[in-house]
Amino acid sequence: METDLESPAFQHVQAAHCENGVTTALLRHHGLDFMTEPLAFGMGSGLFYIQIPFLTVNNGPAISFRTMPGAIFKRTCKALGVPITHKKFSSEQKAQAFLDQKVQDNIPIGCQVGVFHLPYFPKEYRFHFNAHNLIVFGKEDGRFLVSDPVMEITTSLTEEELTKVRFAKGTFAPKGHIYYPERVGIVSDATIRKAVVKGIKRNVRDMLYIPGSVAGVDGIRHTSNQIRKWRNKLGLRKASLYLGQIVRMQEEIGTGGGGFRFLYGAFLEQAGAILHDDRVSQISEAFTLSGDLWRSSAIKMAGVYKGRLTEQQDFEEIADRLLEIREVEKEAFKRLQKLKLSY
Known part of the structure; x- marks a missing residue:
């Protein structure tokens, strides 16, 4: 109703x-x-990537393009001093x-x-x-x-x-x-700037330096390596179902995908204005590119899932696209790190 x-x-x-x-x-x-939504996402360091080991969702790989559920709300409120x-x-x-x-x-x-x-x-x-x-x-x-x-x-x-x-x-x-x-007091401009910078620095850490090979930019490479093996290892039908699951996680379910990259780009534009630093705003273009690449990879994956694309070369091209995405995001977060932002 x-x-x-x-x-x-x-x-x-x-x-x-x-x-x-x-x-x-x-x-x-x-x-x-x-x-705003981009500020909440950025202050909460919402951008992420992980292929969760040993976990399946709807009989497919468990992949998330965002941080763990609940973290955005908790981090954003904490950064703003909101209990x-x-x-x-x-x-x-x-x-x-x-x-x-x-x-x-x-x-x-x-x-x-x-x-x-x-x-x-x-x-x-x-x-x-x-x-x-x-x-x-x-x-x-x-x-x-x-x-x-x-x-x-x-x-x-x-x-x-x-x-x-x-x-x-x-x-x-x-x-x-x-x-x-619980309650919200007056939030100063200085607190907002601090929340923005802390959000960026935590996201740099999570995407570039998180341990292991299944999360952050290295997690994207891990999934790329998996995709190359799926057709021969699982058979075409199951491999195509796995790709369909990635598309679902990326474009339809709340783990986000290309859309989160566009959202992070919007955050950096707003962050640049808040920090009076055009260098931050300029890096937003890299995440727009990443979002475009994620969307194009989803189209290719959907083609396999729907049976239009069936060759190993199609899986190779999807895997290569993910490596391209990894490089774009890795370079963007390195650029953010080199800015040495302060508040």
């Missing part, structure tokens, strides 16, 4: 990605009008009672949910993905008012529907996870 009703005290924010949107909407609700509450529950009844009290107190609450049973999602988008985020901001006629950032307008869910998605089963089971800012 969709509505276009909003609490006078809460304004819906549509965003490209759910956690960025929830973070932006909750902080703006508490008076931080400067907050937060976040809780998980072992009991559906306790989770519901807590949410009911916050709604009664007129406090918008961020919720982690599974998307498979969200009734307002189109059926083709209902995957078993349990790291989606939305805001519950009120109750009307027995239904909870919901601001889902990936939707154009607000919607609503019954208590039964909301409980079902809050306690979805499987990987990253949310267990009724809720979170919200």
Whole structure:
């Protein structure tokens, strides 16, 4: 059931990605009008890449193009000096009672949910993905008012529907996870600059220097090496399903993909203005290029998945494209590191 009703005290924010949107909407609700989706993403060092070993999602490789769920909200709030509450529950009844009290107190609450049973999602988008985020901001006629950032307008869910998605089963089971800012004071320009710089430096560390071979820019190379082997190792059918899963993780599920690279480019443009440093803004072009390359690789992968491309050479070309992406992102983060930003 969709509505276009909003609490006078809460304004819906549509965003490209759910956690960025929830973070932006909750902080703006508490008076931080400067907050934008790119700033939330960048301050939270949201850009990442990892192929998680020994884990599959929907019978395919578990790949994420962003940092771990929940980290963007926590990091952004911490950088701005905003204390937060976040809780998980072992009991559906306790989770519901807590949410009911916050709604009664007129406090918008961020919720982690599974998307498979969200009734307002189109059926083709209902995957078993349990790291989606939305805001519950009120109750009307027995239904909870919901601001889902990936939707154009607000919607609503019954208590039964909301409980079902809050306690979805499987990987990253949310267990009724809720979170919200406790209070927000005045945030100075100096604090904003510091949050921007810390976000950039942490992202440089995570993409260039994280240990192991499955994460950061080296994780992209790891996936490239895997793709070269899949056709001969798994057979064409299963290999094509694996590529289809990457496309789904990149373009449809909340792990993001090319879109996150465009978003990080937008963050660097805003960061350059905040820091009065054109060098930062100029590096945004590299992430726009990376986003374009991720999108073109997804088109190629989709061609294999749909059976139009079937040769080993097609897998080789996809793997080569990922290596090209790795070089673009590696060089961009090295350029950011060399700036030696300070606040």
